[in-house]
Amino acid sequence: MAILQIGAGGVGWVIAHKAAQNNDVLGDITIASRTVSKCEKIIESIKGRNNLKDTTKKLESRAVNADDVDALVALIKEVQPDLVINAGPPWVNVAIMEACYQAKVSYLDTSVAVDLCSEGQQVPEAYDPQWAFREKFAEAGITGILGAGFDPGVVSVFAAYAVKHLFDEIDTIDVMDVNAGDHGKKFATNFDPETNMLEIQGDSFYWENQEWKQVPCHTRMLEFDFPNCGCQKVYSMAHDEVRSMKEFIPANRIEFWMGFGDTYLNYFNCMRDIGLLSPNPVTLQDGTVVEPLKVLKAILPDPTSLAPGYTGLTCIGTWVQGIKDGEPRSVFIYNNADHEVAYKDVEHQAISYTTGVPAITAALMYFRNEWSGKGVFNMEQLNPDPFLELMPTIGLDWHVQELPVAQPEIKILK
Amino acid sequence: MAILQIGAGGVGWVIAHKAAQNNDVLGDITIASRTVSKCEKIIESIKGRNNLKDTTKKLESRAVNADDVDALVALIKEVQPDLVINAGPPWVNVAIMEACYQAKVSYLDTSVAVDLCSEGQQVPEAYDPQWAFREKFAEAGITGILGAGFDPGVVSVFAAYAVKHLFDEIDTIDVMDVNAGDHGKKFATNFDPETNMLEIQGDSFYWENQEWKQVPCHTRMLEFDFPNCGCQKVYSMAHDEVRSMKEFIPANRIEFWMGFGDTYLNYFNCMRDIGLLSPNPVTLQDGTVVEPLKVLKAILPDPTSLAPGYTGLTCIGTWVQGIKDGEPRSVFIYNNADHEVAYKDVEHQAISYTTGVPAITAALMYFRNEWSGKGVFNMEQLNPDPFLELMPTIGLDWHVQELPVAQPEIKILK
CATH class of the missing domain: 3.40.50.720 (NAD(P)-binding Rossmann-like Domain)
Structure with a gap:
């Protein structure tokens, strides 16, 4: 083999x-x-x-x-x-x-x-x-x-598990992703800054009532109480698994949500406002041509350098609502991962x-x-x-949490 | 001639x-x-x-x-x-x-x-x-x-005028500079971004009790009610005229203060935190070497482009406190300049x-x-x-405003 x-x-x-x-x-x-x-x-x-x-x-x-x-x-x-x-x-x-x-x-x-x-x-x-x-x-x-x-990946397996074992009918699927860890830097990205910043700037797409809805980034927000990570603000974002779940799991709404702290978003908005997140080349006074986003990548900490001192937990899961045995049901299937445990196992975050x-x-x-x-x-x-x-x-366990049945309180921003 | x-x-x-x-x-x-x-x-x-x-x-x-x-x-x-x-x-x-x-x-x-x-x-x-x-x-x-x-310049003439006509003895001289204008951009600098950002990052120096005091930027703040510009936060900053006034006008404290809005300072702090205000070269992934500050200069609006739509007033002046005829006195000698009036006169802000x-x-x-x-x-x-x-x-008039006698309430930050 x-x-x-x-x-x-x-x-x-x-x-x-x-x-x-x-x-x-x-x-x-x-x-x-x-x-x-x-x-x-x-x-x-x-x-x-x-x-x-x-x-x-x-x-x-x-x-x-x-x-x-x-x-x-x-x-x-x-x-x-x-x-x-x-x-x-x-x-x-x-x-x-x-x-x-x-x-x-x-x-x-x-x-x-x-x-x-x-x-x-x-x-x-x-x-x-x-x-x-x-x-x-x-x-x-x-x-x-x-x-x-x-995410994509296990969150879809959670959804398939919910379909197979926990529900007769699916109403909504919300993929929830928060990193409540602390790398000790004022601002840094957890993976390649260029990929990360392009992903975050893009419009969000979610599937609702048999059609795609497109909205600007960070304009749909909700607060969610993540197990062992507390209540966190999450924002609707474009993500792979919304597309594949739409293909294979019938639901009235499928959406991906990622947690961003107010401090992180403030850095993001400042960088976007001044044009630093643009992939379009600019010409410096001496004639050098650079893409601002690649300059950002060069000045931010190397994501791999964050791992040694990283503490705290991530929580990623699939929140499914629907009907089981004629009754409404709300379930969150999730994993908590610990940055320090990950580092001890494989020297990464x-x-x-x-x-x-x-x-x-x-x-x-x-x-x-x-x-x-x-x-x-x-x-x-x-x-x-x-x-x-x-x-x-x-290396990663998972849990099923029963939640009170209630539609998420989505706030529309801007 | x-x-x-x-x-x-x-x-x-x-x-x-x-x-x-x-x-x-x-x-x-x-x-x-x-x-x-x-x-x-x-x-x-x-x-x-x-x-x-x-x-x-x-x-x-x-x-x-x-x-x-x-x-x-x-x-x-x-x-x-x-x-x-x-x-x-x-x-x-x-x-x-x-x-x-x-x-x-x-x-x-x-x-x-x-x-x-x-x-x-x-x-x-x-x-x-x-x-x-x-x-x-x-x-x-x-x-x-x-x-x-x-500033430097007229503010020192104001100080010389105060010495000559308004005071028998000078206690403190505070140069006050605020731009309460609006250029309509989320963030832009009013002159060369490179010079501006280097100036703002530097430690402040002020002269007090016969010696130089050195403090990090934006750590000494006071609120001052500027004529026609309202109450504004100003921060102690390094500036040329503190040095020359110290040489030629005996006073117990000489200090320069510049107004920064909370929004401006937030942009400044974000840019500084991520390393964008550094004049030290960094190497991009493709081997290109650039100074982050020169990249900032290339992505921000050209300061001269701000002039046409600029509205509002600046206020710059010299706040002198001391003794006249045995009585304490506090005087602010200042100019208000109007961005629109300047543009009509000379096509600049x-x-x-x-x-x-x-x-x-x-x-x-x-x-x-x-x-x-x-x-x-x-x-x-x-x-x-x-x-x-x-x-x-x-093109620039000036006024003398009598103020209530009171030491400035300087707040120490961080």
Whole structure:
């Protein structure tokens, strides 16, 4: 058995550690990235933590340009993995899927292919380029598992679990995501500042009454009492899983909400007002041309540098309302992840941890032939039970909380 | 008669317009700048406004590098002015003074030579490089007038007027500066963002009980009721005239205060926290090296673009407390300038207007032989009466307001 991991950023870091802890099942591990030194740093960390379970198995690095389909095919043929795990930025998804199709090897990723902020690439069209591989993958006899992080990912498994076990009829699905941790910096982003700031600026899309609704960012807000994180303000935002849930789980409203503290939003608004969040190039007095957003990336702390001192919890879950046995019901299915616990386990923070652990749980589902149908699948489409049974042993537990039945009090801002 | 103006930014714009309106006294006008097109744009504006009083006099442009003493000397010898007016950035002051000394022509500027933010160049040492020319100028038989804007400049004339006419003994001098105008932008600076942001970040220096006190920016605040601008928060800041007043007017405390709205300070603090106000280079992912502060300059509105829609008033003045005829007295001597009125007169806003009008008033004092002693002089050293009599006819009036006697309620922040 063998896997090939492509990508060596924060999520890749956790995926590699978790793969190593489970290499008795996953087999030899190859980590590939444009910058091979990033792979080697991860391998060093894995060895330093004694996270390689079966030390007779290989753990190696390779250099690859993930935009280059031919180079990817060549690498896949050399490594001969049973599964390619894409831990790269989402804009390489299509190239890697094409390479997997050509090399006839199964595929798994953790977020959607496209830029949710740009016209024609937003939530309603988000999965189109990857769903276009459905027939090709089925015909090639390989499996594609899309969006196997936490959100997207586990939150859809929670929704599928709710459909299967907790409800007869679904009314609303709200994905709730808050990071109540503290990295000790005045302002920093938990993952790539460029991706993060583009994501946050985009219009929100939610599905309601059989149609897409589009609203400017931070204009729909509600307060939610997160288990162990307290009452937090969350804002409607564009996110991958709204699109896939709309496809596979009938509901009257499906929406994604992310927590932002007032301080964070103040920094965000200032930076946006002065034009610092723009991806459009500006010319300096000396003629140098730069994109302001790339300058922001250079001056903010490297997200990976935040992990050592990070404290506190995240809470991500799926809030489902509907009918069970003729009675209205409201349920929140969630995980709390602890930044310090994540760091002790894999030398990274909980934001990356909550993405990497589900990816390896899904990979193990594939290797156990639980999730190995031929074609391309989102997490809602797959049997939630074995996944939710396994995930706590990989590092993330989950809970079901019954809530009082009540529609969320959504405040419209601006 | 003739003058040579060096510099064609916002202040240079107003100085040139005001010189043209008074060219029956000042004679031929030559405007020189590194970028000759900036001079030509000003000349076009002067002619468009019919601001050239005596149309038989010359109004010309020249290109010059104001860092290059030899080039400056050559230009002065060609133009043969009676006075060089330095409207360039303060870091060219010493080069232009040296050129004036070599060419034996009098000199006038509007702000201090050095960077008030950098170690060894702060308020206590601010005038050292320019005061070093005192003997050379006296020996060459030429006049140097330093800091002839509003602040520094007129506020020192106000202080000299208070000493001469309103007080027997001075206790405290507080220079008060607020811009209560509105340019309609969420955030913009009224002059070069780079200079502005460096100035605001620096520690404040004030003179108290015979010694310099140094405190971080925005940590000393008071609220002051500005005539026609209302009650405004002002913050202790490093500024040129604190140094020169300390030299020439004995007082127990001398301090400079600038108004900042809460919204402005919030932007400032956000930008500082994320590292955007740093002059130190950073390297982007693609290897490009940039100074964050220069990127800020490129993304903020060009200060000169603010002038057309600018409304509202500025208020700048000198608040003097002391003893007159054995009784305590508190007096505020001030000007209100109106952005719209300034724009109608010279197509620029009031911030530049309040610097340019005093410079030309001082130049006229020199040409009238009122302020033409041999050597180097700050504004406190010169007879305030003819200056204050003339200035209202050039564009800025002034008023004396008696205040209740009371020490300012200074709040210490952070």
